[in-house]
Amino acid sequence: MSEPLHAHLALVAAQLLRRTDELVAEQLQLTSAIGSYRAVPPSEVRPSARRNVLRVAAALRGEEHLPACVAEDERETGRRRALQGIPGADVLAAYRGGIALLRDEFLRIARAEGIPTDAVLLGTRRIWLLGDRHGNDFLAGHQGAELDLTRSEEQQRTTLLARLMEGAMTTDQMVTAGVGYGLTANERYWVARARSAGTDPLALTRVLERAAGARDTLLAGAYGGDAAALLSRPIIDELADDVTVGLAGPVDLSRLHAGFAEATRLLEAGTRFGHRGIVDRRRMALRLAVANQPELGKHLHTRYVEPVEAESAMGEVLLASVETYLSRRRSIPKAAATLSVHVNTLRYRLERFTALTGADFQDTETAFEVWWALQHRKLCASPI
Numbered sequence: 577m578s579e580p581l582h583a584h585l586a587l588v589a590a591q592l593l594r595r596t597d598e599l600v601a602e603q604l605q606l607t608s609a610i611g612s613y614r615a616v617p618p619s620e621v622r623p624s625a626r627r628n629v630l631r632v633a634a635a636l637r638g639e640e641h642l643p644a645c646v647a648e649d650e651r652e653t654g655r656r657r658a659l660q661g662i663p664g665a666d667v668l669a670a671y672r673g674g675i676a677l678l679r680d681e682f683l684r685i686a687r688a689e690g691i692p693t694d695a696v697l698l699g700t701r702r703i704w705l706l707g708d709r710h711g712n713d714f715l716a717g718h719q720g721a722e723l724d725l726t727r728s729e730e731q732q733r734t735t736l737l738a739r740l741m742e743g744a745m746t747t748d749q750m751v752t753a754g755v756g757y758g759l760t761a762n763e764r765y766w767v768a769r770a771r772s773a774g775t776d777p778l779a780l781t782r783v784l785e786r787a788a789g790a791r792d793t794l795l796a797g798a799y800g801g802d803a804a805a806l807l808s809r810p811i812i813d814e815l816a817d818d819v820t821v822g823l824a825g826p827v828d829l830s831r832l833h834a835g836f837a838e839a840t841r842l843l844e845a846g847t848r849f850g851h852r853g854i855v856d857r858r859r860m861a862l863r864l865a866v867a868n869q870p871e872l873g874k875h876l877h878t879r880y881v882e883p884v885e886a887e888s889a890m891g892e893v894l895l896a897s898v899e900t901y902l903s904r905r906r907s908i909p910k911a912a913a914t915l916s917v918h919v920n921t922l923r924y925r926l927e928r929f930t931a932l933t934g935a936d937f938q939d940t941e942t943a944f945e946v947w948w949a950l951q952h953r954k955l956c957a958s959p960i
Contacts, residue, residue: 582638584695585702588685589633592678599681600625603674610673612666624653625674632678635702679703733757734797737804741767743833750829757794758808759829766807766825767835769799769843774818777803783819787811802843806832815853820846823856848955866951873952880949883932890928897925899950906937 592599603625607613613621682703686696736753739745745753751761759765768788770780777798784805785793796805810823822843827835838857845867846855866873885891897915901922904910912922929935936942 581692581695581698584686584689584691585636585638585699587689588682588691588699589636591685591689592629592633592636592681595681596626596629599629599678602677603628606673606677607670610666610670612662613670616662620656621670624671628671628674628678631706632675632682632703635706636682636699638702675703675706733795734799737795737797737806738799740795740806740832741799741804741836747830750832754794757806759794759806761829763808764826764828765794765832765835766810766823767827767832767839768805768807768811768821768823769836769839770803770805770819770821771801771843771847772816772819775816777801780819781805783816784811784821787815787821804836804839810856811854817852820852821854822846823854849951850954863951866948867955870952873948873955876945876949877952877956880933880935880946881953884929887932890925894925894929894932895950895953897922898929898946901926901937902943902947902950906943 600622604618604621607621607625608618679700682699683696685691686699691699736757740750740754747761750759753759768784770784772780772783775783780803781796781798784803785796788805788807788809788811792808794806794808796803798804807825810825811821815821820843822839822841824835824838824842841864842855842857842860845860845864848867849860849863851859881895884894897911897917900914901908901911904914908919908922908926912919915922926937930937933946935946937946
């Protein structure tokens, strides 16, 4: 830069510095008009406003850095504003508003002093470059703090959820800790635990929140490789095909631990039986009984399954046909349609099963025993 241009800009910079206190006060007035900044004491904003004046003056002189005694990482200022609850857009508006005020003051002084046009253009460009550079620093600091806050809040929610589910708190402690989440001693809640082979626990947490609705999801988080949630109503929305959710409730606040234990049992049983979607007490009652009575299941398996597996080359086909027949309310036409076979083919398979086991499907008790044996077989075939 030529010496005359440097001298002109240095002259304006000196005048700006002489008016530092006045320019700081004007910036504070501008910032106070931004609603969210009303919660920030002026003493918090004043150092940034003063630094703006020093930075503009330094930029006009062609200097890159401030003296160490006044320099501060603008990222840290942006971080503090995030912790104070100031939205990022407001932080950026306050900073750019302050720089615009100083630019206007630069132009006023330049006109009054008769500064040449090329010097004015150069000075204006330097001020705007300064605004862009440090505006990005403010925003980066603010976004970093917001991310940290989100992680911290999520960790707090996950920790509280785990303590509630594990029964590690008294009812009074639950109410105190859950006041921000709407937990009260006189309400009843639903407890969910979800599992999916194809979705990680954090993503699965979002699936639960969407299915239950944000308003009805009081707490949700990852838990033991699964996702868990405390809800104000049962989940009724559709879920992805690979998601199984054990749902228990409603339970009192004091019985959340028992509700979570039930949701876990339902999930484990539902997963082992190959169920998808919501598995609750109504849907899983008999299958929970199968899971809880392994000796009875083994006895019935020996009676109704092993003879078919041992003596027939079509064992798997016969057993699948019988299971479909029972699931279609012992209707041969419906079961045959489901299996895509002729009704006579299905009749032959049922007769063959009867010949091998002695089962009489017209007897309801026997039909139930066969169903129990087949469910036990399915349970044994699944991973624990």
